[in-house]
Amino acid sequence: MTGAPEEIERDFDLSRLTTVRAGGRAAMFARAGTEERLVELLAFAAREGARVGVVGSGSNLLVSDDGFNGLALKLDGDLARIQRDGDRLLCGAGVRLPSAAAKSAGWGLSGLEFGVNIPGTVGGAVRMNANAYGGELARTLDWVTICTASGTGRRTPDELGFSYRRSNLRDGEVVARAQFSLEPADPAAVKATLAGMRTKRREAQPSGIKTFGSTFKNPDDPRAEGRSSGQLLDAAGCRGLRVGGASFSEKHANFVDNDGTATTADILALMAEGRRRVHELTGVVLEPEVQVLGEVEWPVGWDLEEDG
Numbered sequence: 001m002t003g004a005p006e007e008i009e010r011d012f013d014l015s016r017l018t019t020v021r022a023g024g025r026a027a028m029f030a031r032a033g034t035e036e037r038l039v040e041l042l043a044f045a046a047r048e049g050a051r052v053g054v055v056g057s058g059s060n061l062l063v064s065d066d067g068f069n070g071l072a073l074k075l076d077g078d079l080a081r082i083q084r085d086g087d088r089l090l091c092g093a094g095v096r097l098p099s100a101a102a103k104s105a106g107w108g109l110s111g112l113e114f115g116v117n118i119p120g121t122v123g124g125a126v127r128m129n130a131n132a133y134g135g136e137l138a139r140t141l142d143w144v145t146i147c148t149a150s151g152t153g154r155r156t157p158d159e160l161g162f163s164y165r166r167s168n169l170r171d172g173e174v175v176a177r178a179q180f181s182l183e184p185a186d187p188a189a190v191k192a193t194l195a196g197m198r199t200k201r202r203e204a205q206p207s208g209i210k211t212f213g214s215t216f217k218n219p220d221d222p223r224a225e226g227r228s229s230g231q232l233l234d235a236a237g238c239r240g241l242r243v244g245g246a247s248f249s250e251k252h253a254n255f256v257d258n259d260g261t262a263t264t265a266d267i268l269a270l271m272a273e274g275r276r277r278v279h280e281l282t283g284v285v286l287e288p289e290v291q292v293l294g295e296v297e298w299p300v301g302w303d304l305e306e307d308g
């Protein structure tokens, strides 16, 4: 390929950059440690007509078994560092939320506690509007810088179109940095909050499994009668349901558990069966929370008729 920036790797195994450890390879892969390098890589992809995929911690990502026929990017270097400026935190978008939460606690800063159990990066959290225990990302976020093929710009939370597990970021728009304004607090108190949240999480969700967290979003449908996706899957008999190397966790039915042999096709087939069963039982159509990278064929039966 002409004019390719140095250090682009070819035929790169993406599954190991995801927490569920499934899927294929990227045609091209590169790391960006600065905004300049990121823009250069995005401009290269635009010139080549190549699609761009960003991988944060891969904690909400399912890669096609056929891989991704484009340029996959990961942030590192300066774009994975945390700096403190008084009560403000400047984070590279590649910083992991649990690290940001723990560092802030040590500095006696409150506001990012909700991130302690979300194993994603700041960039992935902005794209997905990640949340837990009612802590809202937008409450402390001042702005993000966003790199595209044509340069770098800034967006405030009001300009990010946040709604449930969504932002208005499009493919090719990469969050590079974020600034948070936090509240001074007693470090011991913030650390105690984090410890409490970790314990609560351990009780409610499986740990140490290969998963991407919530498979489906919680439905906004009166037929769900206030139940979460996990509760609906459970009611539909999906707890422990298995397809190939993938099963719905015995501890939390909305979590897929890869036993180490699952393909993405196994996971998609499992998701389709869970979705079918919930629909049959309640009429609710569950929508995936997990993001797919690359072209996948949804199993036969994925398209369900809405009946009301």
Ligand SMILES: Cc1cc2nc3c(=O)[nH]c(=O)nc-3n(C[C@H](O)[C@H](O)[C@H](O)COP(=O)(O)OP(=O)(O)OC[C@H]3O[C@@H](n4cnc5c(N)ncnc54)[C@H](O)[C@@H]3O)c2cc1C
Pocket: 019, 053, 054, 055, 056, 057, 058, 059, 060, 061, 075, 093, 094, 117, 118, 119, 120, 121, 122, 123, 124, 125, 126, 127, 128, 129, 130, 131, 132, 169, 173, 174, 175, 176, 211, 212, 213, 214, 291
């Ligand atoms: C055990 C477990 C528990 C979880 N608990 C929670 C929870 O409590 N709350 C919650 O909200 N989520 C939770 N998740 C899901 C996941 O951690 C979040 O969605 C997280 O925000 C994803 O971040 P990531 O960096 O891993 O993104 P990835 O999974 O790598 O990517 C997700 C999407 O974000 C895009 N993206 C990543 N980085 C950038 C960037 N810099 N710029 C633009 N787009 C980007 C990707 O292209 C992709 O579309 C959990 C996941 C696991 C495995």
